[in-house]
Amino acid sequence: MLALAAGALGGAEPRPAPGMIRVPAGVHRPLVRSITDAAEVPVAAFDLDVLPVTNARFLEFVLANPRWARSRVKRLFADGAYLARWAGDHELGSNAPPDAPVTDVSWFAAKAYAQWRGARLPTLAEWEYAALASPTGPNGAQDPEFRARLLRWYSTPDDAPGRVGQGTPNYWGVHDLHGLIWEWVSDFNNSLVTGDARGDGGLERDLFCGAGAAGARDPSDFPAFMRYGFRSSLKASYTVHNLGFRCARDPAPTPR
């Protein structure tokens, strides 16, 4: 309360909205890049949801926005498995606990939810930067135990994600960036650009051949490769049983 008042009076940046935390500015080092891409992408401070969006929260959105109900959504914006785990348009049912992360949502649906909440999806750089943190430090890449734990999750198929917020938060206080679901980012589809006039020769096309891994930032970062490959395989209307999302926001949101 004291801090709140101080922030309001001192002219400091407004505090993150409830359920969000401020991730300080940093850099994202892209896993793979073309010759014209920077090695380090600066990431400005941003607010991020502590938890992935749950079924309960997404149901509020659907109730307020009937066009996103399962039976009414346009195929253009979500494939046939949209909200497949739910019992109905407005019923979660036993396969979709209210406090489990919502999955089977398309990028379009995730974006619409975020806008409805006055937020946005995190960028790939923001997400990767936040997800780099282990429970004890901002850069988990140097932590063999953390990496081993990630690898175990990424190699263990899990059909029904459990409840959100059960494990240990990472260094920034964010839960479930790993270990529960995959998450949409706003620019998920910027990995591969084809048909560019300046020639695709400038882009490393054979990313997953040996040469691609050798040119990558850290060839041993298998989870990062998996995320990269997974994102590259997505289209914005796809829904996947273990793909959900969380929201982000700029620290001083401009009123829309």
Next chain:
Amino acid sequence: MKPLLTCLLLIPFLSGCPHQPEGRPPCCRELRAGPPLPDRSLYHIDSRWTSDVGREVPVGVLRGRPQLVAMIYTSCEFACPIIVNDLRRITAALPADRRSSIGVLLLSIDPERDTPERLAQFRNRMSLPIDTWTLLRGAADDVREVAALLGVNYRKDSRGQYAHSNLITLLDADGEVVFQQAGLNQGVEPILERINSLAAPCGTPAGR
């Protein structure tokens, strides 16, 4: 009399014919009511865009006539002028009486730099006709949404240039994708064929 009659009969199916006064950009015409949009229409997106004349509109304002759509940015040094030129070649190859019934829509992928003023400068520099060409800019995530729908990929590189797909999309009058042409300096025949396969414009007998 007969062409007018044909036109009236077609209205419910074509969701309107271009009767709007000329000399105004397409984005400033009235938003046309019509039958519900088909499921695959791009005009379902509800984001709002700002045109080079400063007006804020949904893309659905373009409903009513087919559109050739491309995503560009105005500080582009190489590909975008060629795309614009390709679009010009396509419209120039249309019969004169069809030319005004096809719109051209340029969407900016660079919301940071492409302000409405910049778009207006681009229109002047490239001499883009005011009555058929629409230039829009939108919020970053809304740009990404349209790009995802059109299958356009883009990203900014370290020099501030965008790598982007070179894609021209033909939308029918209801905003459904009819045809896409990839690459620069392509022959105009395939896309002209698709344009001509769309419903005949008003003022001409149907099926010509």
